Amino acid sequence: MARNDKREEIVRAARELIAENGFHGAPMAMIAERAGVGAGTIYRYFENKDVLINELYGGIEDRMNQIIMDGYSTETPFRGRFLHIGTGLLRYFIEHPLDFRYLEQFHNSPYGVAVRRDKLLGNREGGCNAFKELFEQGMAQQVLKNFPLVILFDLAFGPLVTVARDHILGFVTLDAAMIVRTVEACWDGIKR
Amino acid sequence: MARNDKREEIVRAARELIAENGFHGAPMAMIAERAGVGAGTIYRYFENKDVLINELYGGIEDRMNQIIMDGYSTETPFRGRFLHIGTGLLRYFIEHPLDFRYLEQFHNSPYGVAVRRDKLLGNREGGCNAFKELFEQGMAQQVLKNFPLVILFDLAFGPLVTVARDHILGFVTLDAAMIVRTVEACWDGIKR
Amino acid sequence: MARNDKREEIVRAARELIAENGFHGAPMAMIAERAGVGAGTIYRYFENKDVLINELYGGIEDRMNQIIMDGYSTETPFRGRFLHIGTGLLRYFIEHPLDFRYLEQFHNSPYGVAVRRDKLLGNREGGCNAFKELFEQGMAQQVLKNFPLVILFDLAFGPLVTVARDHILGFVTLDAAMIVRTVEACWDGIKR
């Protein structure tokens, strides 16, 4: 197995196990076994479990941003841009429940807080920046309600995450139309 | 220390530690130490850690419901009733950050999922029933958008939780006015 | 409850629980509960658990000896005397399975060894002395095989204990006739 393959297997195994069982349900030995490598090998690629968890997070976020931002254009009117990102996000969650579960586990840990702080301070790249720009422009042009940026994020993101969770847990089933309607409702919440 | 004081100390210590560090970061021995009791003493009041966690949750929920529902009247128009509950909830979260953090930890665990399922099925008492009634009536009277109840919950609750978290983590600071404006924005999201 | 009643209740509860569940399955708190007394009360009557266990043993042995030796006469010929004691013993075991189980638990512990040592050295009273006398006389009069006393004990007692255990565990069912035949077989083993 080539070096990169090995790393990839470790990442895949860790994501699966953590998403399925939480951080507690994913001991390093189990990750190693599922990845088909030795337990010690993981430590050649990741300094320790925390680092693995953080890198895993970054990988998911990157892939998610890429998919969401595909076809995104700053030429589109505000509402369309919001719907693009919002539905993209919600669709990604639903189509990648393992990633979603992982993100939830992650955000509910000390690291999650640190990462979120960096994001809000703009220290991190990603689709969030598109959101940030969108919201700042939207407020400047009086299309959006005048709120601290963080709250605008929460009004827009909050329901999407919660809805995705309920879909994945089986409390409700979202089809394409419902996804759109849900994101439209979020828009109603933030638009002036 | 009287018997009830001791129990209260255990509950306080557990809530603090779990809120601050999560379930993993709150070993029974540490809870006992912070409560100023012996490790075995906890088991006189709670059969095991799971029971402690669940009772803690129940206590928080009860207190929260009581405060939120105080002054609530089904005579008030829909919007007013929603604002009453929504601002009550958000205010409670902000004024009881430990409770809020605890609830977050709890809902991100297998127990949390089970509890949420019961709630949705109406098997549990509490403020949620008021919400449920409000939403069902609101939809029936065409005041609210027509959505599955679960999604309506998410559109209304999701942002409040997210906003509360950001306030508590210090990413934004909510004053009384901002609390109201935030809940009003949530109303805009669900109203027809 | 009078003092002696209380002591008796503790003894009864302890015997039952230890016989049923072994020493591990009989915590002091459980004994206290079944006896209907406070946990600390036991320590007014018995210095600690070990003392309780030992006194319990003595009580069982005393009662057993009394029953077994009832009607025993040194006038009877050797064989009859052996059958009297042997069948008495086996019958007692079968009719008092709790006592038997207790004795087994007890003998399989450090205390059991000490007690057995005392017995063989003649430091303890009881039915054993009758056995001892019987065996010593029997050997002197060439009715019994010439063996160290200890071995004669073992040849005579060993099967009775084992048979009783198997009866109580349900591996075999002994009726009155079988009891006699079993003890007769033991006699065949030791007689010259």
Next chain:
Amino acid sequence: MARNDKREEIVRAARELIAENGFHGAPMAMIAERAGVGAGTIYRYFENKDVLINELYGGIEDRMNQIIMDGYSTETPFRGRFLHIGTGLLRYFIEHPLDFRYLEQFHNSPYGVAVRRDKLLGNREGGCNAFKELFEQGMAQQVLKNFPLVILFDLAFGPLVTVARDHILGFVTLDAAMIVRTVEACWDGIKR
């Protein structure tokens, strides 16, 4: 230390401690210490304490059966066959006092009862089957007293176990001649 050595050390330490102090007197940490390994290491070789206890038992039984049955021939007359097995057993006990004490502890536990049940039902291999065959044939050919098989076992085994215990505890000392005479006495007990 090689892998097999380590396993062997754990087995040795466990057998010693359990034989000397019983199951309660042999905590896993103590076994590990005496074996010269870390506490967690034991769990690489044995799933849990119960498994360790059972495997230990199986190992002892296997070795014992092999030694006892060495040179055993179904051509030999009944008495000779019984003496072969009986003296083999007693000699094994005396020469392997740790094994003997271990077996006693084991049989006085829930597992021991289950194992004995299996043996009686013939679900287990080993020297017992030779005994069983011997007894059944012996009864059929009227050489042995007519007893339920279980009782015949007890009459033959019971004294051997008891004698071995007394020898090991130092209450009596058996030499080769005394071993033979003891087993002969057992034969007298079961022969017609």
Next chain:
DNA sequence: GATGAATGAGCGTTCATTCAT
């Protein structure tokens, strides 16, 4: 570089014993 056996601190929990009431 890769391995996986070995480690030991730390977990949740039990229970004989004490002592304030």
Next chain:
DNA sequence: AATGAATGAACGCTCATTCAT
């Protein structure tokens, strides 16, 4: 005298991490 709440050492077991091979 009697209580039973409180204790904390000790248990079986897990798992992130190390290091000899």
